[in-house]
Amino acid sequence: MPYDPAPPPAKRFKPGSAFFRRDNKTEPGMLHASALLELQRKQLPIFQAKAQLSARLRQLNSAVLIGETGSGKTTQVPQYLYEAGIAKQGVIAITQPRRVAAISLASRVAEERRMQLGKLVGYTVRFEDVTSPETKLKFMTDGMLLREAIGDPLLLRYAVVVLDEAHERTMHTDVLFGVVKTAQRRRGELNKLPLKIIVMSATMDVDLFAEYFNNAPVLYLEGRQHPIQIYYTKQPQPDYLQAALVSIFQIHQEAPPSHDILVFMTGQEEIEALARTCRDIAKHLPESCSPMVVITLYASLPPAQQLRVFQPAPKGCRKVILSTNIAETSVTISGIKYVIDSGMVKAKHFNPGSGLEVLAVQRVSKAQAWQRTGRAGRENSGFCYRLYTESEFDDLAPMTVPEILRCNLASVILQLMALGIPDVMNFDFMSKPSSESIRSAVVQLELLGAVERKEEQVSLTALGKKMASFPLEPRYAKTILLSPDFSCSEEVLSIVSILSVDTVLYNPPARREEVLAVRRKFTSSEGDHVTLLGIYRAFKKVSGNKEWCRENFVNSRNMALVKEVQAQLREICLKLNLKLESCGADMGKVRRCLAHGMFVNAAELQPDGSYVALDSHQTVAIHPSSVLFQAKPAYVVFNELLSTSRCYxxxxxxxxxxxxxEAAPQYFSRKLRHSKI
Incomplete structure (x- = not known):
């Protein structure tokens, strides 16, 4: 959203002003901890309960651990379990919903143990494994433990599974709950080493979790939440971006420069627009105002750039972090005194009736709002500015709707069937998806040839078993498996690897014309996939030269990751005895293979110039960032739909x-109601 690069309006919103009103609820505080690591550990609230907690966890098979923000549970519980000797029986797995949390927490715990990362303490995230045979404390994303469970459903390597940030309820987390619970029960039935399950969170529906895990005892830990003063707006804010901008500069003009600001927004484009505006305005402020460093944080940033949020600002300079809900979770960012909460979040929603999955902006839940507020009180007293009224807060849903209830379940069903779950329709979900959602996923997998139905029984096909070998969405796995038929395995592996990492292109908004001019030499009239392949080939030709990447606005870190991903996918292909060859310059073979693997995501040009998605008959448009934006091809296949003002x-x-x-004759004879295909 464009803004005038002029100083913000001289609007003051102190407690009781026209903009914000004060909420008198505060939470008890505690003193600052020492800077020394060992002293920091001892001064964490959890340390007082160490002996009692260790003894209790040693006795219990399952436990739900509620630790207030700042209690130290995330970094200390795994270490207490290790120190209690539990790791002698197997590895202690600690799962996190997000890769940035898994990596930063493993780094912190390794530092506290004074060990090199990858030895005693390590981490595994998708396409990155920093562990060794010595690793006993293994931080990992939920999805990675699920992948391990396909090869080892009883999780016999592990003595303990700690499910952290359980309240986030990502799709992988919910499936993992059922898989871990089943592994615990089966190990008991087979007289194997017992599996200990510890579920941890700062906020959750305690009764639901305790009941699901066989009436597990609930243990409460006191936190170290310092007092937080909360302000609400007096009136609803139709433009939360503008309200956030005004709030940032009001705080910046009045608060000491050592007090950093964390702002919660919804997505990359919005964050980059706000960052650009903040930097422009900061240049025009009077000299009496301290300098400001604006740092962005969202999932598609390379890990090295994500970790910049943990670096302190230069002396006399204020750090302003503009983040998605990635900053809500257990990781502490030092120096945060102020939180500005837009009250909005971007979430996926799937309509099983239409087959349409879209990304849309919606209100946060109360649980999310409190998580965001808690970021301001981790180290000292703080302030939270909520860009909505108190009555709007009262109307928020208490908890976030679990992802499993609002997403396409095709990947989940394929994983469950690969795990050997005999009856996926009746899998022990904590929150059971609708039968319509499960049926829709089975239909999609059937179309891709991954499953077959005989009467009411659904079983995995030979192709489905191979598809489940890849840590990818089913359609990408199918495309790779088809690629030898079109003699373009190397090209398809490259394209799928590019699509599996965060964006490989860097698009600084301030240099838009320069970016467009540089990209023209790579642009292919055959589409974005071929264009991205051309850029990747050029990157490999110069051996990933950093200067070349800067000149061509290519994200060198993510491109290097593409090579790692491709190497791992190639390894899976070799295990499956797939023939790997290149089609050279014949991109027609590549596009034909993409059409066969991704036909469910096909769209047809209409006489009025619009497009219709053939699966859902939804009106869609080509995104402005696509190289085909000005073109009007009759048929296209696409990766995803993004819903903003239109469905792109x-x-x-x-x-x-x-x-x-050719790819699916029966399917298209049903779907093409108005087409002359």
Whole structure:
């Protein structure tokens, strides 16, 4: 959203002013901890309960541990379990919903143990494994433990599984709950080493979790939440971006420069727009104002850039962090005194009736709002500015709707079937998805040839077993498996690897014209996939030269990650005895393969110039970032749909009608109601 690079309006919103009103609720505080690591550990609230907690956890098979923000549970509980000798029986796994949390927490615990990361303490996230045979404390994303469970459903390597940040309820987390619970029960039945399950969170529906894990005891830990003063707006804010901007500069002009600000927004484009505006305005402020360093934080940033939020600002300079809900979780960012909460979040929603999955902005839940507020009181007393009224807060849903109830379940069902779950329709979900959602996922997998139905029984096909070997969405796995038929395995592996990491292109908004000019030499009229492949080939040709990456606005860190991903996917292909070859310059073979693997995501040009997604018959448009934005190809396949003011297709390839019909003749004879394919 564009803003005038002029100083913000001289609007004051102190307690009781026209903009914000004060909420008198505060929370008890505690003193600052010492800077020394060992002293810091001893001064954490959890340390007082160490002996009692260790003894209790040693006795229990399952426990739900509620630790207030700042209690130290995330870093200390794994260490207490290790110190209690539990790791002698197996590895202690600590799962996190987000990779940035898994990496930073493993680094912190390794530092506290004075050990090199990857030895005693390590981490595993998708396409990155920093562990060794010595690793006993293993931080990992939920998805990685799920992948391990496919090869070892009883999780026999592990003595303990700590499910941290359980309240986030990502799709992987919810499936993992059922898998870990089943592994615990089966190990008991087979007289194997017992599996200990510890579920941890700062906020959750305690009764639901305790009941699900066989009436597990609930243990409460006191936190170290310092007092937080909360302000609400007096009136609803129709433009939360503008309200956030005004709030940032009001605080900046009045608060000491050592007090940093954390702002919660919804997504990359919004954050980059706000960052640009903040930097422009900061240049025009009077000299009496301290300098400001604006740092962005969202999932598609490379890990090295994400970790910049942990670095202190230069002396006399204020750090302003603009973040998505990635900053809500257990990681502490030092120096945060102020939190500005837009009250909004971006979330995926899937309509099983139409088959449409879209990303849309919605209100946060109360649990999310309190998580955000808690970021201001981790080290000292703080302030939270909520950009909504108190009555709007009262109307928020108490808890976030679990992802499993609002997303496409095709990947989940494929994983469950690969795990050998005999009846996926009746899997022990904590929150059971609708039967319509499960049926829709089974239909999609059936279309891809991953499952087959005989009467009411659904079983995995030979192709489905191979698809489950890849840590990818089913359609990408299918595309790779088809690639030898089109003699383009190397190219398809490259494209899927590019799509599996965060964006490989860097698009600084201030240099838009320069970016467009540089990209023209790579642009292919055949679509975004071929364009990205061309950029990747050029990157490899110069051996990943950093200067070349800077000149061409290519994210060198993510491109290097693409090579690692490709190497791992190639390894899986070799295990499956797939023939790996290149089609050279013949991109028609690549597009034909994409059409066969991604035909469910096909769209057709209409006489009025719009597009219709053939699966859902939803009106869609080509995203402005696509190289095909100015073109009007008759048929395309796309990666995903993004819903903003319109429903946009992202990452497209031009395909022929004949290829789609060839890929799934029966499917297209049903779907093409108005087409002359």
């Amino acid at each position: 297709m992202r990452e497209l390839s031009l395909v022929d009608a004949d290829w789609l019909l």
